[in-house]
Amino acid sequence: MALLEVEGLVKYFGRRRVVNGVSFHVEAGEVVGLLGPNGAGKTTSFRMATGQLTPNAGKVTFDGADVTGLPMFQRARRGMGYLSQEPSVFRKLSVENNLIAILEALPRSRSLGRKLTRKERRERANEALTRFKLDHVRGNVAGSCSGGEKRRLEIARCLVCEPLLILLDEPFAAVDPKTTEDIRKNIRELADHGIGILITDHNVREVFRTADRVYLIADGQVVTRGTPHELVNDQKAIDAYLGRSFEEDGFTRAMASRLHPGGDPTPAPEPPPPPAKAAAPPPPAKAAAPPAKPPVTPPPAKPLTITPAPVAPPPPRPAPPPTAATPPPKAFAPEPVATVTPPPVLFPAATPTAFPATTPAPASGLFSGKVGSMLEQEKVRRLVESLADDGAVKAATLELVKKGAAAVPTLLEALEWPNAVHRRRAFEVLKFLAKDAGPLEFDPDGPPDVRLRQVAQLRRRLEPRR
Numbered sequence: 001m002a003l004l005e006v007e008g009l010v011k012y013f014g015r016r017r018v019v020n021g022v023s024f025h026v027e028a029g030e031v032v033g034l035l036g037p038n039g040a041g042k043t044t045s046f047r048m049a050t051g052q053l054t055p056n057a058g059k060v061t062f063d064g065a066d067v068t069g070l071p072m073f074q075r076a077r078r079g080m081g082y083l084s085q086e087p088s089v090f091r092k093l094s095v096e097n098n099l100i101a102i103l104e105a106l107p108r109s110r111s112l113g114r115k116l117t118r119k120e121r122r123e124r125a126n127e128a129l130t131r132f133k134l135d136h137v138r139g140n141v142a143g144s145c146s147g148g149e150k151r152r153l154e155i156a157r158c159l160v161c162e163p164l165l166i167l168l169d170e171p172f173a174a175v176d177p178k179t180t181e182d183i184r185k186n187i188r189e190l191a192d193h194g195i196g197i198l199i200t201d202h203n204v205r206e207v208f209r210t211a212d213r214v215y216l217i218a219d220g221q222v223v224t225r226g227t228p229h230e231l232v233n234d235q236k237a238i239d240a241y242l243g244r245s246f247e248e249d250g251f252t253r254a255m256a257s258r259l260h261p262g263g264d265p266t267p268a269p270e271p272p273p274p275p276a277k278a279a280a281p282p283p284p285a286k287a288a289a290p291p292a293k294p295p296v297t298p299p300p301a302k303p304l305t306i307t308p309a310p311v312a313p314p315p316p317r318p319a320p321p322p323t324a325a326t327p328p329p330k331a332f333a334p335e336p337v338a339t340v341t342p343p344p345v346l347f348p349a350a351t352p353t354a355f356p357a358t359t360p361a362p363a364s365g366l367f368s369g370k371v372g373s374m375l376e377q378e379k380v381r382r383l384v385e386s387l388a389d390d391g392a393v394k395a396a397t398l399e400l401v402k403k404g405a406a407a408v409p410t411l412l413e414a415l416e417w418p419n420a421v422h423r424r425r426a427f428e429v430l431k432f433l434a435k436d437a438g439p440l441e442f443d444p445d446g447p448p449d450v451r452l453r454q455v456a457q458l459r460r461r462l463e464p465r466r
Helices: 042-050 072-078 095-105 118-131 147-159 177-192 204-210 228-232 235-242 273-278 282-296 301-306 320-324 327-332 334-339 369-388 393-414 420-433 448-465
Strands: 004-013 016-026 031-035 057-062 080-083 165-169 196-200 213-218 221-226
Touching: 004 042, 016 031, 016 042, 016 057, 016 196, 016 221, 031 042, 031 177, 031 204, 042 057, 042 165, 042 196, 072 080, 080 147, 095 118, 095 147, 118 147, 147 165, 147 177, 177 196, 177 204, 204 228, 213 228, 213 235, 221 228, 221 235, 228 235, 369 393, 369 420, 393 420, 393 448, 420 448
Parallel strands: 031 196, 031 213, 080 165, 165 196
Antiparallel strands: 004 016, 004 057, 213 221
16 A cells, blocks of 8 residues: 555635546655646645645545544654745754754654653754754754755754655755755655655756656646656646756756666766767757757746836835825725625634633643744744635634734734735734724735834734733
């Protein structure tokens, strides 16, 4: 039986069916990639496999057990590791303490069957720091590390938990080529040690160089599957996602032929023979190649992406009205009240009774001091992020109400987030928690400069109450 088996996943957002019967599996010691264009349902399928989203239909089986309805933390205790796309390090802790904090939270070691001692935690942290080339920054605050160092630290934190399976969300994003190569080697080493790996990333070439098998998702369904070499030559994959760029730059022959499940470096010497054949017509062929590459790289496309930035100035136009006097914010008040009327359903009539518990201490006795407060802040942040998920908003709201004043700083921060749904629902929770402070003025859909001023006023009113 496969280590991870996903069968017939279906997911609706409103009336739209985003995922329609996606199935895939991952064996122990195997690297599997999920590819697909934006909006194809790839990320949604990945999140249902990790437990971030609950499918409307289908089944997720991990290590022989049905985990479809289990939350992420219970899947993690069963051996399912997850590396998010967004930075997830504890920014104010040192690199070493990031690992120690995770090890302290482990109920028991999978290999030893008991909780680790302090000495064992130190030894395991030291081993991970050395393995991922982080020993030289072990005492540095994690927030000051480079993007590549943070990425390696995240993988190290995941690995110290002894997972059976690791799900990597865009591990090659925003890292330099050298770090990308290091991460790719680390992934292959993990697979060689029997750990299953599931990757989703838009860096197609790195996924092809790393994965044993790849699934291509488009329009909410698996269009095709196979080894990287098979997909590069698959007409369905070419039409749906890959295009002809892999043939134009020689990837089909140069790289796909070198892919082996074990990542064995011995096939690498095979590419030299093609240069010998190309040596017959060297000057013309190689001279023609350079001109062909300029059209492939789209430098002009970048200026096009910058053009939307000038469109941002329109927000300052509505700015003058609010700056004229304080009344403008009141003019905005009716609109949010009208648009935000649905979220109050989040608060049942019995919920106010939960408000007295407004000073929750760090949840467990595993941590104390700085580490405990950091973990508590991360927990609150995850709850606030869940407010945008229609399936999790009610549970997240109740938990935030229980957190009380401890949730106020993160809710204020959410008012500045780009997602309007986050802003609306965070403001509803904030109004409920601060109902004794009088009416609060904030327009979740207003211009950015108006929102910033309103958030600043809310901070002055509410943060001293913490």
